[in-house]
Amino acid sequence: xxxxxxxxxxxxxxxxxxxxxxxxxxxxxxxxxxxxxxxxxxxxxxxxxxxxxxxxxxxxxxxxxxxxxxxxxxxxxxxxxxxxxxxxxxxxxxxxxxxxxxxxxxxxxxxxxxxxxxxxxxxxxxxxxxxxxxxxxxxxxxxxxxxxxxxxxxxxxxxxxxxxxxxxxxxxxxxxxxxxxxxxxxxxxxxxxxxxxxxxxxxxxxxxxxxxxxxxxxxxxxxxxxxxxxxxxxxxxxxxxxxxxxxxxxxxxxxxxxxxxxxxxxxxxxxxxxxxxxxxxxxxxxxxxxxxxxxxxxxxxxxxxxxxxxxxxxxxxxxxxxxxxxxxxxxxxxxxxxxxxxxxxxxxxxxxxxxxxxxxxxxxxxxxxxxxxxxxxxxxxxxxxxxxxxxxxxxxxxxxxxxxxxxxxxxxxxxxxxxxxxxxxxxxxxxxxxxxxxxxxxxxxxxxxxxxxxxxxxxxxxxxxxxxxxxxxxxxxxxxxxxxxxxxxxxxxxxxxxxxxxxxxxxxxxxxxxxxxxxxxxxxxxxxxxxxxxxxxxxxxxxxxxxxxxxxxxxxxxxxxxxxxxxxxxxxxxxxxxxxxxxxxxxxxxxxxxxxxxxxxxxxxxxxxxxxxxxxxxxxxxxxxxxxxxxxxxxxxxxxxxxxxxxxxxxxxxxxxxxxxxxxxxxxxxxxxxxxxxxxxxxxxxxxxxxxxx
Amino acid sequence: xxxxxxxxxxxxxxxxxxxxxxxxxxxxxxxxxxxxxxxxxxxxxxxxxxxxxxxxxxxxxxxxxxxxxxxxxxxxxxxxxxxxxxxxxxxxxxxxxxxxxxxxxxxxxxxxxxxxxxxxxxxxxxxxxxxxxxxxxxxxxxxxxxxxxxxxxxxxxxxxxxxxxxxxxxxxxxxxxxxxxxxxxxxxxxxxxxxxxxxxxxxxxxxxxxxxxxx
Numbered sequence: 001x002x003x004x005x006x007x008x009x010x011x012x013x014x015x016x017x018x019x020x021x022x023x024x025x026x027x028x029x030x031x032x033x034x035x036x037x038x039x040x041x042x043x044x045x046x047x048x049x050x051x052x053x054x055x056x057x058x059x060x061x062x063x064x065x066x067x068x069x070x071x072x073x074x075x076x077x078x079x080x081x082x083x084x085x086x087x088x089x090x091x092x093x094x095x096x097x098x099x100x101x102x103x104x105x106x107x108x109x110x111x112x113x114x115x116x117x118x119x120x121x122x123x124x125x126x127x128x129x130x131x132x133x134x135x136x137x138x139x140x141x142x143x144x145x146x147x148x149x150x151x152x153x154x155x156x157x158x159x160x161x162x163x164x165x166x167x168x169x170x171x172x173x174x175x176x177x178x179x180x181x182x183x184x185x186x187x188x189x190x191x192x193x194x195x196x197x198x199x200x201x202x203x204x205x206x207x208x209x210x211x212x213x214x215x216x217x218x219x220x221x222x223x224x225x226x227x228x229x230x231x232x233x234x235x236x237x238x239x240x241x242x243x244x245x246x247x248x249x250x251x252x253x254x255x256x257x258x259x260x261x262x263x264x265x266x267x268x269x270x271x272x273x274x275x276x277x278x279x280x281x282x283x284x285x286x287x288x289x290x291x292x293x294x295x296x297x298x299x300x301x302x303x304x305x306x307x308x309x310x311x312x313x314x315x316x317x318x319x320x321x322x323x324x325x326x327x328x329x330x331x332x333x334x335x336x337x338x339x340x341x342x343x344x345x346x347x348x349x350x351x352x353x354x355x356x357x358x359x360x361x362x363x364x365x366x367x368x369x370x371x372x373x374x375x376x377x378x379x380x381x382x383x384x385x386x387x388x389x390x391x392x393x394x395x396x397x398x399x400x401x402x403x404x405x406x407x408x409x410x411x412x413x414x415x416x417x418x419x420x421x422x423x424x425x426x427x428x429x430x431x432x433x434x435x436x437x438x439x440x441x442x443x444x445x446x447x448x449x450x451x452x453x454x455x456x457x458x459x460x461x462x463x464x465x466x467x468x469x470x471x472x473x474x475x476x477x478x479x480x481x482x483x484x485x486x487x488x489x490x491x492x493x494x495x496x497x498x499x500x501x502x503x504x505x506x507x508x509x510x511x512x513x514x515x516x517x518x519x520x521x522x523x524x525x526x527x528x529x530x531x532x533x534x535x536x537x538x539x540x541x542x543x544x545x546x547x548x549x550x551x552x553x554x555x556x557x558x559x560x561x562x563x564x565x566x567x568x569x570x571x572x573x574x575x576x577x578x579x580x581x582x583x584x585x586x587x588x589x590x591x592x593x594x595x596x597x598x599x600x601x602x603x604x605x606x607x608x609x610x611x612x613x614x615x616x617x618x619x620x621x622x623x624x625x626x627x628x629x630x631x632x633x634x635x636x637x638x639x640x641x642x643x644x645x646x647x648x649x650x651x652x653x654x655x656x657x658x659x660x661x662x663x664x665x666x667x668x669x670x671x672x673x674x675x676x677x678x679x680x681x682x683x684x685x686x687x688x689x690x691x692x693x694x
Numbered sequence: 695x696x697x698x699x700x701x702x703x704x705x706x707x708x709x710x711x712x713x714x715x716x717x718x719x720x721x722x723x724x725x726x727x728x729x730x731x732x733x734x735x736x737x738x739x740x741x742x743x744x745x746x747x748x749x750x751x752x753x754x755x756x757x758x759x760x761x762x763x764x765x766x767x768x769x770x771x772x773x774x775x776x777x778x779x780x781x782x783x784x785x786x787x788x789x790x791x792x793x794x795x796x797x798x799x800x801x802x803x804x805x806x807x808x809x810x811x812x813x814x815x816x817x818x819x820x821x822x823x824x825x826x827x828x829x830x831x832x833x834x835x836x837x838x839x840x841x842x843x844x845x846x847x848x849x850x851x852x853x854x855x856x857x858x859x860x861x862x863x864x865x866x867x868x869x870x871x872x873x874x875x876x877x878x879x880x881x882x883x884x885x886x887x888x889x890x891x892x893x894x895x896x897x898x899x900x901x902x903x904x905x906x907x908x909x
Contacts, residue, residue: 261837353839397855416856417856437730
């Protein structure tokens, strides 16, 4: 065979073989190679003993809780229980906090929390409280920022899917909640689903929120049966207005992903709050029966109690002309965000090919000139051309949310194209873009929704994690990315895992909170009816089948710690008071066979565990929070006897605990009950202060 | 005897035909979709009798993605080519071996021509499927972008919204191309030089070399 022929054949064969090799090389990821550049490591490094620059509050998503992270380190600092029971500290399990999760649907142990909202004064974060919404069974919670605890929860009636919530007005007067799922709201609620168009309605709820413990539904606005998605208050020139996005102007009630995606434009509802308030004041709102729970923690007893509010004021915009307008907005808009000046209203049309920006000036002019293009249920529609300020062209795919840096730039999250896009307000030109890993939902710039953004950082809250961290089976943490926005170009600084899918987050400078943190509760001010401030106040009492144990917890014992006279069929309430008055000395309490959780008592606090023994025997209880060198010794026993036996009700302190007590008090043989013969038994009568809710 | 195939052409034809076995073993074509949120990759393999994912479930997942833009689902059972393609390739394979066995040059001309026709029709057919999937979109599609079509590239790479689509022959396709090339080379050899007994050629080569050695 001649040489050229051989070469030709060789080439052909190598083509076949080369194909095999080529294929083994092709494909593969893009993410792993994207390394943070330059001084990123030093920018996010918080040396041991030093603190983060900002607190970031990230919703716990489907955990129903709130998570707190340090920025820029991305370290998880705390999980605050809000809408879900927390076995970690007994929230929603102990008798004091069960009432927090009461609703008209009964005790709800879980929810889906989406949007943290820091309280504001004059459009700036004030560091007083944090609000967060529950989507599934619509509620809004208020969290205290000196204790990082949930103090108040109000249920939102006439609503389903409390998604557009709990965004605040710049004066802090209201937080809002709007229905993501319209539902029948008339007198007749048992209607065929295919009567959606005539029977299903949405509501926009304004909750008065400027006084702790006194949240109340000011009024609700009855709306066409669209899906209300997100909201933001106006500020500056738009102060007094509230903007809500809506999708499903198609009024679809089945296969929404297609049927609610047909119209080229849906609407932003613009609510004139002052006009609505005036109509309510003039009696134009209907007072309708709408029972809803309001759960509040008492400051001194730290016991939550529920009040059922019977009704709400429902305002029909048709009866209050000028209270609501519709702004046509492409297409199935999700986020609506108002820039720091208050002039621009940016919509994230999740299926739109542009980012539309409405103008407050044009909106007010169009209203003044009555430039309307039809109406829906008495709500005038303003022509798109008469309200649009500009459109950002070719921003990317799937725009969702926008925040601002206070320097004239806006940053929009792009879910589908998985990137953050920076663009300039006024010129609407895209100036920078950065890929994020993967599929960003909300993004957050500290203060980025307020009049005065802190700027500097942007956190991308991503929905998909995949290969960003060591894999942990099919279920993984969510993924957040910290991006430096201090320069012209965005720079990726840090990846960090987040829990339970934070939807939105807000952040504030650490200085605003860190010096006002409560270190422990003042025992002298503890007004829990079952408090035991010292070992001598401990004891046991019976009220029918209920046995109440008052107990102290202190390093390293419980007193009393030997309990007898409990019979099968009794219900035992352990009221345990942590009498420590020292920073970060928490005690826990767990008893074998308890069907709820442990208790965690912060210093100075009383918590109550309900326990129903199932069999006779002697059961240990112990401290669960490693408190001291003799933490392992911090335990006790409770004896459960057969009914009818003659075991006397007694609460003693063991020799071990007595020795410790004596040592700590310097009194030989002191403490509770000098010996078995001196066992204290509390009178059978229940103290007049009453018991916790059962 | 010019109508007979030289031995080496017969060997190459047989080798070429035999390479077609690869079409039954390896995928012919491969389409990879690249997007930030698919660091692990996602793609499709086209076999002679099947369309499937690069990874299990990839095809389902691609169909899931495509429903947003209103592209109809890729359902292998509704593609008739997948039932008759194996017969066509099988015919090419067997007939190629027969041509090699028979040794008639005209038969090789016929085989290579048939192969070419099959190849061109195959590529046209592939393009038409791509055109159909890319253009005939559900008017109720969730994401509608004016003037946007989603036809994958016939060969090469193309940006389709957030995905970059890469379309390239896979091992089976490469082997088919190699098979065709071997057939073409066999034909070329059959025409370029009439069959000459090997010993005679060796002698001629010796004659050509000798003066140089002597010199």
